[in-house]
């Protein structure tokens with residue numbers, strides 16, 4: 320049996336849909352069953368239900384707010400992951416920890432390999448790195464999967480924000496000097512469910528294929544959705560936010576290839592399927 324945390328979020332929701340589709344036995348948890356802010360709240364439910372694996376999707380994901388709520392972000396993402404790992408060790412369960420491109424500093428223009436130096440530039444990135452380090456120290460049977468720029472039907476994301484803004488604006492300013500890869504949660508969910516059934520433990524990067532800037536992402540959203548909105552490409556310096564963001568979020572997929580996992584489809588293709596999905600909701 321597989322336990323999935325954070326099913327009220329984008330990824331957790333689609334992981335449970337994928338497990339359902341495949342007829343796998345699973346339990347999905349919300350804050351009610353697993354509250355990552357306390358030790359007992361995090362561990363007890365896992366110890367009682369004894370899953371064979373935990374796919375840990377829940378996280379503190381408010382990147383800007385984390386700058387003022389650092390303690391909470393670190394408790395939920397760092398300590399929370401540690402406690403889940405400790406519970407998994409006690410019952411000999413596998414664990415997938417979903418992490419982020421924000422563990423890297425964002426220098427240069429080449430894709431980061433999984434083993435490259437980590438140097439988070441904001442509190443959220445630091446909190447996720449604490450989680451990664453704890454999981455890899457405590458467990459042998461772990462997968463650490465870094466993803467980026469997530470969008471899915473169950474939650475807020477950049478695509479939904481752009482579509483909402485398109486209803487009231489003819490022109491939008493969007494940052495053009497942060498480069499990364501959008502990731503569609505049903506595509507990532509498939510990979511995670513494949514992965515958890517193997518023993519190919521270790522670190523992975525998993526995003527939809529291809530790189531773009533936020534401005535290029537916005538242009539493609541408007542093109543595919545048939546919205547007449549002009550995108551003005553601006554720099555990060557012209558759009559200050561409480562949390563710093565890395566400029567380079569390109570992630571190398573070499574470790575996925577080496578382990579024989581299939582890469583995710585191109586991000587433009589994922590966007591096309593997402594826009595169809597949004598119409599059904």
Ligand SMILES: NC(=O)c1ccc[n+]([C@@H]2O[C@H](COP(=O)([O-])OP(=O)(O)OC[C@H]3O[C@@H](n4cnc5c(N)ncnc54)[C@H](OP(=O)(O)O)[C@@H]3O)[C@@H](O)[C@H]2O)c1
Pocket residue numbers: 324325326327328329330331349350353354355356375376377378379380395417418419420447466467468469470473474475
């Ligand atoms: N979103 C991105 O662009 C992005 C990029 C890179 C990596 N990631 C990583 O990918 C994973 C999935 O992200 P997502 O976009 O699906 O997240 P999301 O939609 O923001 O959902 C986060 C989930 O975590 C739960 N949660 C938050 N605080 C909690 C706590 N104290 N105790 C228990 N549950 C708590 C939320 O529950 P409530 O609904 O009750 O708040 C929600 O179910 C996360 O590990 C995230 O760090 C995300």
